[in-house]
Amino acid sequence: MKTESEMDVASPAEHLAGMEMDTSGTAYQNVAEYQGNTAHEPTCTPPADEDEAIIYGELIVLGTNGQLPGGDRGRRKSCFTLRKKKEATGVKPSDQHQVFPRASQSQTFNSKEHHSVSYTLPRNVVVVPYVHDPGTDMFQIGRSTEEPIDFVVMDIFPGTSIPTHQRSQQPQQSTISRFACRIVCDRNPPYTARIYAAGFDTSMNIVLGEKAPKWTIDKDGKRIFDGLTTNGVLIMQPKNGFSQSSEPTQWKETSVCGDIYRLRESRSAQMPGAKVDGDNNVLVNGTLIDLCGATLLWRSSSNVDCMPTPRHIDQLIHNLNLGRPQCPVGLTTLAFPRRNRATRETEKQPWVYLECGHVHGRIEWGNRGEEERMCPLCRSVGKYVPLWIGNEPAFYVDTGSPTHCFIPCGHVCSAKTALYWSRTALPHGTQAYNAACPFCATPLEGDPGYKKLIWQQPVD
């Protein structure tokens, strides 16, 4: 296990490496090329150890646009790369379970050497010891900043990744569990990754309290204890993976043992949903994981080919700017700031009339009430917002040109990407499901929730 300080040093490079490398071995050249062209990027040295060069996949927090709204810090970042560990860190449930009046009477529970899951029942506690699994690596995700957590995920509030967002000072109660979930990856090809509800705490225990839904099922003649966490870990595995032909499917819930259940009546209802026997907890490329306050996207390393790289995004911005789009009113040339340099509006910032998609510079004309403006080109009335490039490559389903923007936030991406996210309902709070912009988590408005951009080319 890496120490915290090692993780800190490694983090910027991890993100980059995750974008650029796959296990095929062709990626090194990409990395070198990339370094050569963009001096401002963090340097990336492929790990010397062969095992650590193997990447299982990446988790990216929805609503971030290349980094956390306040900037990445140590294990708190927008993107976490799961790489093969030097030594196996996986655990799996043992065959046995022990019953005690209180968990503290269990030796396993008290031991800092052994992992366990304890199920608090009305009259006693069932402790299921977990044993080391030499064939897998385990990664833990949650709000806690304590050591067992590999990827610290905090709540994401809509719009905070927009550079001009007015940050509200009010602290909000988090609904993300301190030890929310864990991902266990096979150390051997094809490096299958599975997700389980709840992570082990500093005492290496998972404790399902009295209120958490729990039950037993028979598996191969054995009585297996299982349960859900209070707010649950929901997953959505898209059909056709995460590609141009991706299609969202129903959200479901994963249990502590990794079985799949239909959604409960409400997010934290005590009755579990019905078990879905055909489904499993394997993370496919594009799987969404909702932790009730933040949603993560899983991109498996074997599928990064169809994903744009940061360099692609730079190239797309460059190509857009090369076309010298004009503001039809100011007759000035518009330009997107370079990726990750967009910290505030610039003078050349493109703005869009969301009703029609006409792109202009910032102008003061045609106000209709507080929020609406009339487009000088077609006189349609609607919101008028600055455009921002979707910088996070992992959210793109293809490498298409950034021709569309989300409504109402103005994040720009490819047509297929806009279509995909507009059709993907994301859990919003504890009850609602809404399609949202992946780059800032702002719920989409209207149908379809995005607009094709209409640029004015220079006349001379």
Place this chain on the structure above:
Amino acid sequence: MAGLPRRITKETQRLLSEPVQGISATPDENNLRYFHVTINGPKDSPFEGGVFKLELFLPEEYPMAAPKVRFNTKIYHPNIDKIGRICLDILKDKWSPALQVRTVLLSIQALLSAPNPDDPLANDVADNWKRNEAAAIKTAREWTQKYAMSGGQ
């Protein structure tokens, strides 16, 4: 040129380098927001053969406010009054900053081709136009000859 918005500079350059057929617009040498304009009477209109002089000014608020335009050559037209003021929606409430000097002058040229007596500025002309179009066109043609052809005005 200090203080002249880039947009006006660009519009002027293009007006001079790619003039619209039948229209000329030259900035005044002392005032780059003030243009001396001529529009040739469109073919198949009673104004054909005439060269109409106009003046155009881009106010401080331009392009957020419309240019100001007026005919200096007398013209018999239901949407242009005796002192050369023009009744054209885009010069008033239908103005949009995406319009330019070029588009404004093209619209005025189009107004000469298609007078609109139902939205008049010069009421007596409009009345004549509606009551006896042939006679009105004849008068328009006479005025064109008298005021808008060489030696006229």
Place this chain on the structure above:
Amino acid sequence: MSTCEKPRTFVLLEELDEGIKGEGDGTISWGLCDDEDSSLTKWIGTIIGPPKTVFEGRIYQLVLHCGEKYPKVAPEVKFNTKVNLPFVSATGHIDSRRFHYLLNWTKSCTMKSLLKEIRRLMTERSYQKLKQPPENMEY
């Protein structure tokens, strides 16, 4: 020279527009003498004599001549209706040397404010002793 100076035509067309809309209380008005005068040179203004003054109840008509250099150069102003004021000559012309508004004329001055100023002066205490000619006499 400022490049944003509004040309004479458009200054005068604006004044004409404002004159048609009229001043709220109707105490002054202005417009072209001839509505076909596309040179926009000859204007007519009226002032209703202010109440509780020697000018009360009288309508004063003035002619304003806006030359080629208007508004940089002030208009020539002449009363048509006979009046006894120290800055008005025997022929009805306003003597710009004796009328501060014309003396300090700038290109942002207007016929409206000029008429208003004349009407304001009519309320000056010192002018109430001036004997006025009979009504409806013209120069």
